[in-house]
Amino acid sequence: MDFSLSDEQRAIQDMAAKFAEREIAPHVAAYDREERFPLEIYAKMGPLGLTGGVIPEKFGGTGMDHVTYALVIMELARHCPALAGAASWASGVAGVSVLRFGSEELKQKYLVPLAQGKVPxxxxxxxxxxxxxxxxxxxxxxxxxxxxxxxxxxxxxxxxxxxxxxxxxxxxxxxxxxxxxxxxxxxxxxxxxxxxxxxxxxxxxxxxxxxxxxxxxxxxxxxxxxxxGEGFRVAMCSVENGRLGVAARSCGMLRGCLEEALDYIPSRQTFGEPIGNRQLIQSKITDMVVWHETARLLTLKLASLKDQGHRARQEASMAKMYASDVLMRGAEHAMQIHGAYACSDDFAVGRFWRDAKFMQVIEGTNEIHRWLIAEFALGYRR
Ligand SMILES: Cc1cc2nc3c(=O)[nH]c(=O)nc-3n(C[C@H](O)[C@H](O)[C@H](O)COP(=O)(O)OP(=O)(O)OC[C@H]3O[C@@H](n4cnc5c(N)ncnc54)[C@H](O)[C@@H]3O)c2cc1C
Missing domain, CATH: 2.40.110.10 (Butyryl-CoA Dehydrogenase, subunit A, domain 2)
Known part of the structure; x- marks a missing residue:
């Protein structure tokens, strides 16, 4: 597979990264503490095309390919999984169900404002x-x-x-x-x-x-x-997109955990040496680097299969389960590296760790995905 990005894909990824650093990072700890969805930040995402995802432009979307969409979600989730989730509603179960099964009237009234980022x-x-x-x-x-x-x-x-x-x-x-x-x-x-x-x-x-x-x-x-009686089919028609969104969010969060750990390590010495010199700390970093890279590859493979028009049910389960499982383990490594400071709300790792757990639960629990992957492998499902 060729994962070299086009200039356009890079430009959109870069725009999402800069938006997240400028508009989300300074505020995320506060609105997380207040248990408040930041509608004022969400309102800025629509005009930039960040909420339109893979929905066609004629229905208010951005018409991105799935690879670009996944890259955008990763950049936003590196700072806030909730706003990354907001960028995935139109391309997930909510938007795609109306796009594929809704009347023209429902599309105009509900899908268009969702894709434009005007209403969650x-x-x-x-x-x-x-x-x-x-x-x-x-x-x-x-x-x-x-x-x-x-x-x-x-x-x-x-x-x-x-x-x-x-x-x-x-x-x-x-x-x-x-x-x-x-x-x-x-x-x-x-x-x-x-x-x-x-x-x-x-x-x-x-x-x-x-x-x-x-x-x-x-x-x-x-x-x-x-x-x-078609509701189950409606829910299932967009599951790969929903799972792509969760896998991409997990990759972004894992990168966040890794970068938080890399930032913290140089500031800490024990027994006269930086903790970064200790093999037990280095081993945790190695795990996180490899987990992030492999989760990202599975996620982008799923996105690329979707761009080629495949259903990719098994790949969707693999990407969602693997990315969220290694996120949970990576978040725990990042917490351990921070020692007692992981317990402080001033560091982002605690927030990532609390959120990581539920990435293993939403869009099908990871037990359900384990079951599905085995059944595809055994030929019980096609
Ligand atoms: C933060 C958060 C946000 C959510 N947002 C939404 C939302 O917006 N809309 C919505 O509808 N739902 C939402 N959910 C719910 C989520 O989709 C469900 O929690 C999820 O589907 C699991 O269902 P359950 O919690 O009832 O667990 P159960 O289905 O009761 O499962 C309990 C445990 O048993 C395991 N298990 C179940 N069946 C099997 C099996 N056959 N083999 C092996 N193990 C099995 C599960 O993996 C799990 O570990 C959200 C959940 C959370 C935590």
């Missing part, structure tokens, strides 16, 4: 009793003359305070399994929708993650995405 979106899939086993959801969809009623509860939904719309999943009948699932565009201010963000979360603190209740919410028929 949310995905309401997980329920209190089930996350990985999506098809066993209990939120009910009831047909009416005008459309549908949505009744049920979701949990661990991100961006519920600031989102302008969400894709909500429910089932016509739990006994139908995957074939009963429907997907809708729902606005959070509609009657019957209640959102309660959690406070004092361990990680993802700026992400406004919490509970959503649908208390007999009336949804117009025009807000159904795809056909009745």
């Amino acid at each position: 979106a949310a995905i309401a899939l997980t329920e209190p009793h089930t996350g990985s086993d999506v098809a066993s959801m209990r939120t009910r969809v009831i047909r009416t003359d005008e459309g549908y009623i949505l009744r049920g509860n979701k949990i661990w939904v991100s961006m519920i305070k600031s989102c302008g719309w969400m894709i909500a999943f429910g089932t016509l009948d739990p006994a139908l399994g995957r074939k009963g699932v429907c997907a809708f565009v729902v606005e959070p201010q509609w009657p019957g929708v209640t959102t309660v963000p959690f406070k004092n979360k361990v990680g993802f603190r700026p992400m406004e993650t919490g509970e959503v209740a649908f208390d007999d919410v009336h949804v117009p028929a025009s807000h159904l995405i795809g056909q009745e």
Whole structure:
């Protein structure tokens, strides 16, 4: 594979890196502490094309190739995984579901402002009793003359305070399994929708993650995405893009951990020598360098396969699982190198470490990806 970048790709990557250093780095510790999504920084990302990702320009997007998109996410995540996440909403489940399955009216009303970075979106899939086993959801969809009623509860939904719309999943009948699932565009201010963000979360603190209740919410028929019973397919159609986004975020965060460690090491001496002279410290750096390089290669390979038009389910699982696993291990190395100072909020490593854990959980837990990769290898899945 040829990973040499074009001048245009380099220019976009450089622009994202400079934006992150100038606009995000000075503020991230404060808004993370305040558990506040920085809408004022997000508002600056749209005009630069940072939120448009792979969405075509005619729908408000930037029309990037997947490799450029992944590079942008990596640069933003090097300072803040939450804003890197914001740059991936249009190119992930929210945007791509509407792009592929939504009507022209839904695309204009919801996809365009999302891709332009004017309004965040949310995905309401997980329920209190089930996350990985999506098809066993209990939120009910009831047909009416005008459309549908949505009744049920979701949990661990991100961006519920600031989102302008969400894709909500429910089932016509739990006994139908995957074939009963429907997907809708729902606005959070509609009657019957209640959102309660959690406070004092361990990680993802700026992400406004919490509970959503649908208390007999009336949804117009025009807000159904795809056909009745096609909701599982809607969610699955963009999984590689979602996983590419998480893999790229993990690579950016791991680079952040490595650079924080490299910055810290020269300032610390023990027993009369810089800690950087100690082989046990050097070994940790070696791990992080190699993990970062290999995670990046898997991620860019996935992006390149997407650019060639492949589905790449197995590669998506490999990139997401591997990048987030080595991020977790790398974050722990960076913490250990910082000694007691890792415990201080003044150093970024603690934040990376807290967030890293949940990169192993979102977009399919890494246990689920382990299972999928083996099943592809065994030929049980194609
Ligand atoms: C910070 C954060 C933000 C999130 N944002 C969103 C969001 O915006 N929208 C949304 O809908 N959801 C969101 N989620 C939820 C996330 O997608 C789920 O947590 C995830 O799908 C796992 O579901 P669960 O937590 O119910 O775990 P479970 O599915 O209950 O799994 C529990 C454990 O069992 C393991 N396990 C499950 N099944 C198997 C199996 N077959 N084989 C082996 N091991 C298995 C899992 O890997 C895990 O370790 C978010 C979660 C977090 C932490």
